[in-house]
Amino acid sequence: MPATPDASGPKVFPPDLPCTSILESIADGVFTVDLDWNITFFNHSAEQITSISSQQAVGHKCWEIFHSSLCDGSCALDHCLANNTIISNKSIFIVRPDGERVPISISAAPLYTQTGELIGGVETFRDLSALQLMRQEMEQAYTFEDIVGKSQVLKKVFRILPQVAQSPSSVLLTGESGTGKELFARAIHNLSSRRDKPFVVVNCGALPEQLLESELFGYKAGAFTDAKKDKPGRFHLAHTGTLFLDEIGELPLSLQVKLLRVLQDRQVEPLGALRPEAVDVRFIAATNRDLDQDVRNGAFRQDLFYRLNVVQLNLPALRERTEDLPLLVNHFIRRFNLMQNKNIAGISEDALRVLMRYSFPGNVRELENIIEYAFILCPEGFIQIEHLPEFLHPHSETQTTTPRTLEEIKCRAVLQALERNQGKKMATCRELDISKDTLRRMLERCTPSGAK
Structure with a gap:
């Protein structure tokens, strides 16, 4: 007894x-x-x-x-x-x-x-109080204009972002969907001399051609039926500020010609106007398409591409900066705690391990959606595996957690060691007794795009 x-x-x-x-x-x-x-x-x-x-x-x-x-x-x-x-x-x-x-x-x-x-x-x-405090301090140290990350690929972008922001040149942001192109565009605007001026966003793929033209250029009263009064376009609204053209690859060819004239002449001609009007706008464009290939295929004007592509920043996919994932998870947990008036303490180690193995085809946006989903199921405490979407559960048909080959076992060991060392590559190298170049090659092989 x-x-x-x-x-x-x-x-x-x-x-x-x-x-x-x-x-x-x-x-x-x-x-x-x-x-x-x-x-x-x-x-x-x-x-x-x-x-x-x-x-x-x-x-x-x-x-x-x-x-x-x-x-x-x-x-x-x-x-x-x-x-x-x-x-x-x-x-x-x-x-x-x-x-x-x-x-x-x-x-x-x-x-x-x-x-x-x-x-x-x-x-x-x-x-874990001391560890959690240390993680919070690390996250603050690795936050740049609301962009969270400490990976080398992201640091390369961080290093040149202030100089790019101070330049008046057009910027083209490229990368997969969900990598945070609008966030980087806002960071460029906030670091520029135009920070106190308007930041105007236009999604070129969300509006039909006729409506997009009036949204961009505006129109004068009487330009067409129901045009009772003047309507300023997005170029006018962004005057002295920044215009962010998202999904620029979806812009119809007819509007590409008009946009090229605005970039060249810094003048806009609203529908029904008798003369062009001067505008002072900084252009930032973004796309998840291969514009080089679109130019070769005739789907995008070469001269417009050169005008927009003065400075190109390629944003890395989340699977290329796995060490940023714990920082991003905690960042989203804090955000949703504030938005939903909850007090989720963090994410459990086993749940984080599941996320570290996932490839995230939807990148940071998909991770944010996963954490938001977990907030629905997790009442308090730490997010556990059962709070994650079904497709991430260990026994899900679309998620394999047990390594089956020697290569998978190596990948699992590397990712777990990287997680234990809070993304510090040198500490991971010391734990695994491997060189930094070996770790880099293994991390490249552990991503879906590099897996053999």
């Missing part, structure tokens, strides 16, 4: 639990429960992390002491006892008596006597 607490004496341990003196000396919190969920052992580190003494804890139900994010029916110990299994490194939080929420990482297992009799469960937990 499990030991019963003795409030007047020292801590009471399960009679078959060995090495209690060792458990008292380790840095991790350790506690055990009997089959009725009464705490039977509570070590010194558990006292420090929870701010609850052993005398207060022993003999009480575990949920009365911890008030954790799993005490609402997702108890880790309950799962271990019911399934005779072990849980490792699950991120949750507990609530101290003063109301402070403490992020911890827990591991749990059933507890047996030497004769094999189940007598309860044991759980160890580690305080």
Whole structure:
């Protein structure tokens, strides 16, 4: 039978639990429960992390002491006892008596006597407060004009962005859909001398040709039926500021000619106008298409391409900067906490591991949507695997988590080591005992585009 607490004496341990003196000396919190969920052992580190003494804890139900994010029916110990299994490194939080929420990482297992009799469960937990604070400081250090990242490919863009912003030249942003082209366009505007002037966005692929022309150039009263008064176009609205032409590759050829004239002459002729009107606009265009190929195919004017392509910034796909993913996840968690008035503490290590293995064809926009989906299912605490979309679950047909080849095993080891070292490549190299060039080549092979 499990030991019963003795409030007047020292801590009471399960009679078959060995090495209690060792458990008292380790840095991790350790506690055990009997089959009725009464705490039977509570070590010194558990006292420090929870701010609850052993005398207060022993003999009480575990949920009365911890008030954790799993005490609402997702108890880790309950799962271990019911399934005779072990849980490792699950991120949750507990609530101290003063109301402070403490992020911890827990591991749990059933507890047996030497004769094999189940007598309860044991759980160890580690305080993640310092680690979380360090991550927050790192995220602040790696944020540039609301763009989050510390990868080398992104740093290359960061280094030239201020000089590009101060230049009056046109900028062409290229990259896959969802890489944050509008965010970079806003950063260029905010870093320029036009930062206090308008920033106007036009999605060239969202409007039909006739409507797009009037939106861009505007019209005069009487230019057509129902044109009762003058309507300024986006060029006029962006006067002295910046005009961002998103999806420029979708612009019809007829409007490409008119846009070229605006770029050359800095004049706009609204529909129904008798004379052109001068405008002072900085142009930033963006596309996820291969405009070089479109020029060769005759789908995009070469002269317009050269006018727009004075400075080209190619934005990397998310799979090319995997080390930025933990920073982006925490960035979106903070944003949705503010937007939805919630208090999600973070993402669990196993859920983050699932995201680190995913290729993200939709890039940062897809990651943002995944975190928003998780906010719907996660009431509080840490986002777990079960809060992620179904296609990301380990047993989903579209998501394989068990490596099947030697190459996949190597990739998994590299990505996990990179995650453990918070994206620091040199620390990852030291842990794996490989060179930086070897790590770079392995990361290239671990992406879907580079997999053999």
